[in-house]
Amino acid sequence: MNRRDFLMTSAAMAALPKAGLATGAQTILTAEALTQQILPEDYAGPTRVLGFNGGVPGPELRVRQGGTLNLRLQNNLDQGATVHWHGIRLNNAMDGVPMMTQDLVPPGDSFDYSFVAKDAGTYWYHSHYLSHEQVARGLMGPLIIEESIPPDVDHDLFAVLADWRLAEDGQLTEDFGNRHDIAHAGRMGNYAKVFLPDVTLQVGERVRLRLINAAVDRVFPVILKGLQGKIVALDGMPIAAPRDYDLPVLAPAQRVDIIADVTGPVELEMDHRMGAYPLGGLPVSGSVTPRSAAIQALPANDLPIPEEVSQDLTMTMMGGAMGGAHGGDNIWALNDISDMQPEPFARFERGETARIRLVNGTRWPHGIHLHGHHFYELAVDGSLGDFRDTSLVNPGQTQDILCVFDNPGRWMMHCHMLSHHVGGMTTWVEVA
Numbered sequence: 001m002n003r004r005d006f007l008m009t010s011a012a013m014a015a016l017p018k019a020g021l022a023t024g025a026q027t028i029l030t031a032e033a034l035t036q037q038i039l040p041e042d043y044a045g046p047t048r049v050l051g052f053n054g055g056v057p058g059p060e061l062r063v064r065q066g067g068t069l070n071l072r073l074q075n076n077l078d079q080g081a082t083v084h085w086h087g088i089r090l091n092n093a094m095d096g097v098p099m100m101t102q103d104l105v106p107p108g109d110s111f112d113y114s115f116v117a118k119d120a121g122t123y124w125y126h127s128h129y130l131s132h133e134q135v136a137r138g139l140m141g142p143l144i145i146e147e148s149i150p151p152d153v154d155h156d157l158f159a160v161l162a163d164w165r166l167a168e169d170g171q172l173t174e175d176f177g178n179r180h181d182i183a184h185a186g187r188m189g190n191y192a193k194v195f196l197p198d199v200t201l202q203v204g205e206r207v208r209l210r211l212i213n214a215a216v217d218r219v220f221p222v223i224l225k226g227l228q229g230k231i232v233a234l235d236g237m238p239i240a241a242p243r244d245y246d247l248p249v250l251a252p253a254q255r256v257d258i259i260a261d262v263t264g265p266v267e268l269e270m271d272h273r274m275g276a277y278p279l280g281g282l283p284v285s286g287s288v289t290p291r292s293a294a295i296q297a298l299p300a301n302d303l304p305i306p307e308e309v310s311q312d313l314t315m316t317m318m319g320g321a322m323g324g325a326h327g328g329d330n331i332w333a334l335n336d337i338s339d340m341q342p343e344p345f346a347r348f349e350r351g352e353t354a355r356i357r358l359v360n361g362t363r364w365p366h367g368i369h370l371h372g373h374h375f376y377e378l379a380v381d382g383s384l385g386d387f388r389d390t391s392l393v394n395p396g397q398t399q400d401i402l403c404v405f406d407n408p409g410r411w412m413m414h415c416h417m418l419s420h421h422v423g424g425m426t427t428w429v430e431v432a
């Protein structure tokens with residue numbers, strides 16, 4: 001294929017609807033073992049990974065706000081699987097938590113998911129079975145819900161951050177779930193990268209960059225070069241006023257949307273005590289006249305309005321290395337209880353507003369994720385802060401959150417450092 005043919009093919013491809021855009025049509029997500037070049041080719045050959053539809057990350061799923069996503073998980077792995085649609089306020093039965101909202105999908109079998117894309121924004125999907133291992137092997141992908149009138153940008157790009165622990169031969173080390181990792185910061189990789197769409201930018205173009213931290217345990221402080229712009233959304237949800245950034249920090253599972261003008265080659269780096277670590281980037285070629293219009297706030301989603309607090313709860317994170325004793329029977333605990341138990345952390349009537357004080361009594365950071373809902377992070381003075389689905393709480397810190405429990409069902413609440421999740425920092429809530 002010569003260059004001209006290639007360009008024409010690309011143009012024709014660009015005109016096709018993206019996966020999932022045709023609301024109602026079913027998209028099949030096949031989970032399977034495959035090989036993919038993860039390390040630079042001059043370092044090692046392809047890595048054996050798990051992916052969806054032949055790649056890591058899985059396909060970019062896109063739907064217009066208000067549309068319905070119909071997705072069939074076809075499990076071609078040699079072990080069970082389910083898919084969790086992270087950050088989506090959906091029907092409980094579609095939440096993808098095995099033994100809780102559905103049966104585990106056995107090898108060779110399939111499961112149909114269907115849910116309405118209520119909130120515009122940046123979400124993602126990932127395995128929720130043996131997630132500390134299956135996500136680390138690659139079972140994740142971006143899920144994007146488009147505003148009915150999308151913002152004025154030239155490119156709308158996912159940027160999936162991932163972290164890999166690889167041996168010299170380029171293969172994942174098989175030490176998943178070892179107690180040392182679990183008791184410390186988790187399974188930290190020795191190689192990190194960002195997966196970006198294959199596009200060339202022009203200086204002066206305006207882009208929307210949807211950062212998604214799909215790493216199992218690593219917190220990413222991200223240095224963005226070649227872009228000048230603002231944060232417009234956190235964990236999918238628009239913020240009221242676009243915000244300047246210096247070094248966006250993403251706990252595992254968190255998202256940050258940035259709208260920015262291209263000022264040069266785009267480079268993403270991780271800020272690290274050893275120095276800036278290159279994650280990847282996008283090339284530029286040529287330039288256009290930049291927009292003069294300021295970056296606008298995204299249209300708000302339809303959010304629940306908090307009412308008077310009817311339950312005031314405390315969730316204390318306990319355990320881990322140097323963390324002292326606790327009453328649970330695993331490495332980590334929440335309020336002296338490890339792992340899923342028959343009784344939930346709390347029960348709520350539908351629509352109840354509750355405040356939960358997240359207390360990190362450990363020596364390690366944790367990112368607490370609530371399924372099926374977003375919640376407000378509260379400022380010290382009690383005022384409403386960002387509306388998120390995952391809250392990063394550093395060692396010794398306390399973060400109050402306020403949640404309107406308006407989505408009936410049984411919902412997990414757990415640390416999204418997935419090594420801590422498997423190590424016991426997991427509970428659930430019930431909304432009647």
Ligand SMILES: [Cu+2]
Nearest residue numbers: 366415417420
């Ligand atoms: Cu944790």
